[in-house]
Amino acid sequence: MVAAVLAGLSLLSLLTCGYLAWGGRRGGAGGAPGNLLGEEPAAGGPRSQPHIIFILADDQGFRDVGYHGSEIRTPTLDKLAAEGVKLENYYVQPMCTPSRSQLITGKYQIHTGLQHSIIRPTQPNCLPLDNVTLPQKLKEAGYSTHMVGKWHLGFYRRECMPTQRGFDSFFGSLLGSGDYYTHFKCDSPGICGYDLYENDNAAWDHDNGIYSTQMYTQKVQQILASHNPRKPIFLYIAYQAVHSPLQAPGRYFEHYRSINNINRRRYAAMLACLDEAINNVTLALRKYGYYENSVIIYSSDNGGQPMAGGSNWPLRGSKGTYWEGGIRAVGFVHSPLLKNKGSVCKELVHITDWFPTLITLAEGQIDEDIQLDGYDVWETISEGRRSPRVDILHNIDPIYTKAKNGSWAAGYGIWNTAIQSAIRVNHWKLLTGNPGYSDWVPPQAFSNAGPNRWHNERVSWSAGKTVWLFNITADPYERVDLSARHPDVVKQLLRRLSQFNKTAVPVRYPPKDPRSNPKLNGGVWGPWFKEDEKKKKSDKSKSVNKQKKSRNKKKAN
Numbered sequence: 001m002v003a004a005v006l007a008g009l010s011l012l013s014l015l016t017c018g019y020l021a022w023g024g025r026r027g028g029a030g031g032a033p034g035n036l037l038g039e040e041p042a043a044g045g046p047r048s049q050p051h052i053i054f055i056l057a058d059d060q061g062f063r064d065v066g067y068h069g070s071e072i073r074t075p076t077l078d079k080l081a082a083e084g085v086k087l088e089n090y091y092v093q094p095m096c097t098p099s100r101s102q103l104i105t106g107k108y109q110i111h112t113g114l115q116h117s118i119i120r121p122t123q124p125n126c127l128p129l130d131n132v133t134l135p136q137k138l139k140e141a142g143y144s145t146h147m148v149g150k151w152h153l154g155f156y157r158r159e160c161m162p163t164q165r166g167f168d169s170f171f172g173s174l175l176g177s178g179d180y181y182t183h184f185k186c187d188s189p190g191i192c193g194y195d196l197y198e199n200d201n202a203a204w205d206h207d208n209g210i211y212s213t214q215m216y217t218q219k220v221q222q223i224l225a226s227h228n229p230r231k232p233i234f235l236y237i238a239y240q241a242v243h244s245p246l247q248a249p250g251r252y253f254e255h256y257r258s259i260n261n262i263n264r265r266r267y268a269a270m271l272a273c274l275d276e277a278i279n280n281v282t283l284a285l286r287k288y289g290y291y292e293n294s295v296i297i298y299s300s301d302n303g304g305q306p307m308a309g310g311s312n313w314p315l316r317g318s319k320g321t322y323w324e325g326g327i328r329a330v331g332f333v334h335s336p337l338l339k340n341k342g343s344v345c346k347e348l349v350h351i352t353d354w355f356p357t358l359i360t361l362a363e364g365q366i367d368e369d370i371q372l373d374g375y376d377v378w379e380t381i382s383e384g385r386r387s388p389r390v391d392i393l394h395n396i397d398p399i400y401t402k403a404k405n406g407s408w409a410a411g412y413g414i415w416n417t418a419i420q421s422a423i424r425v426n427h428w429k430l431l432t433g434n435p436g437y438s439d440w441v442p443p444q445a446f447s448n449a450g451p452n453r454w455h456n457e458r459v460s461w462s463a464g465k466t467v468w469l470f471n472i473t474a475d476p477y478e479r480v481d482l483s484a485r486h487p488d489v490v491k492q493l494l495r496r497l498s499q500f501n502k503t504a505v506p507v508r509y510p511p512k513d514p515r516s517n518p519k520l521n522g523g524v525w526g527p528w529f530k531e532d533e534k535k536k537k538s539d540k541s542k543s544v545n546k547q548k549k550s551r552n553k554k555k556a557n
């Protein structure tokens with residue numbers, strides 16, 4: 001009864017709110033003259049363009065921040081969020097590559113071809129080169145652009161490297177994970193290599209056994225110390241922490257020895273180190289004269305992985321799934337330029353929104369022919385206005401393992417429910433296919449020394465189920481499935497999925513290339529695809545075809 005009432009509250013809003021076509025959405029064009037933040041220019045000359053610092057954590061769970069009730073202490077994050085704007089209806093993607101690609105392009109995965117899984121180290125794949133990136137647009141607006149940390153958007157050819165995609169400098173790793181001290185990564189037995197880069201070359205000289213969180217922070221401090229704070233800077237800091245392998249310097253375990261679960265204890269130490277690192281970044285911004293004209297954005301790239309120590313409680317599911325625990329993220333904005341400091345934003349915000357939001361803040365231009373999926377949400381965050389966003393396509397993955405019992409019939413002839421997909425429209429969220437691991441993992445699950453799922457809450461769905469509907473506003477923990485109660489809403493969301501799918505580009509997920517083996521590249525993970533090789537093959541192919549034509553012509557004569 002209660003569920004029916006709660007569901008009814010949002011039914012009207014869905015039926016009365018019009019949908020926005022993909023081709024018609026824009027982030028709010030840039031290029032407007034004057035100070036978009038409404039601030040007076042700083043003394044000593046005009047400085048209306050703010051310094052932009054985007055900090056992306058890796059695999060941080062929704063609960064794993066002090067202000068969400070975690071037992072892990074995060075005093076820096078708590079303070080920055082409390083003095084800024086907490087984003088409490090903020091969504092990312094369930095894995096590394098998808099979130100990063102959407103941040104840097106402002107586009108959904110279905111519009112870049114990266115809608116399946118992640119980019120693997122041995123795949124000849126990267127963020128498509130015809131996509132304009134956030135750092136490229138900020139460079140056009142006069143920004144100095146620097147990246148420190150994890151790339152994970154492909155590197156099989158030099159054109160895919162960060163320095164070729166808009167960053168003036170890059171210091172970090174190309175892969176999705178690796179050892180925090182040695183920076184080595186094995187993709188499979190015998191396929192191992194070094195993964196620490198400075199710009200386009202392996203950074204052997206910087207390999208001093210320093211823990212990556214601390215090493216990246218030191219690099220950020222060096223960049224800030226050497227840059228002129230009167231010139232705008234975009235600093236993208238993509239920390240490796242708290243992604244596995246679970247490693248941390250010994251002193252950070254001090255406050256967490258009472259945690260019996262070894263994975264949770266290590267994870268806590270890693271997060272404590274990350275929190276300290278962000279404090280050091282903030283101190284550097286103040287020390288070198290950036291802070292007063294800066295916008296600091298903090299975000300996790302996806303939900304936590306409970307088997308690796310992360311917690312998303314009370315949300316359902318984990319990293320790699322389209323349940324809320326996989327896609328609802330820790331996020332906040334901290335800036336002296338915010339109008340409503342110390343507030344909580346419960347409006348809908350998605351990681352694609354940063355692209356148009358930051359370009360507009362930077363007084364840059366958003367080309368009319370760029371088909372964006374993101375919106376300019378600065379006024380939503382800074383002033384507390386309504387979000388221009390009413391829906392989110394979480395994803396459509398046509399090659400993910402199909403749900404055995406999915407069918408067109410189950411999707412009312414509108415959609416094949418065997419396909420993994422998820423969409424949010426206003427209060428409603430629809431999932432089809434196989435959404436992934438669906439347990440709720442409470443804090444008690446980490447009370448034992450070894451992996452233990454005794455405390456997990458599990459749901460056994462009726463056989464053959466491939467459609468779920470939730471009122472996320474009323475039921476953020478996804479405990480009451482309303483799909484049978486509201487078939488009309490299900491049909492409308494399935495139609496919306498179908499509309500999105502018509503705009504999708506083909507999936508880019510090539511097989512692995514044996515030339516990617518680091519043994520063939522000096523022991524280093526790095527670009528292996530050579531343009532001249534491609535040209536030679538093409539020329540050889542043309543020559544062979546020419547010879548065949550000549551022979552055929554002689555035979556005909």
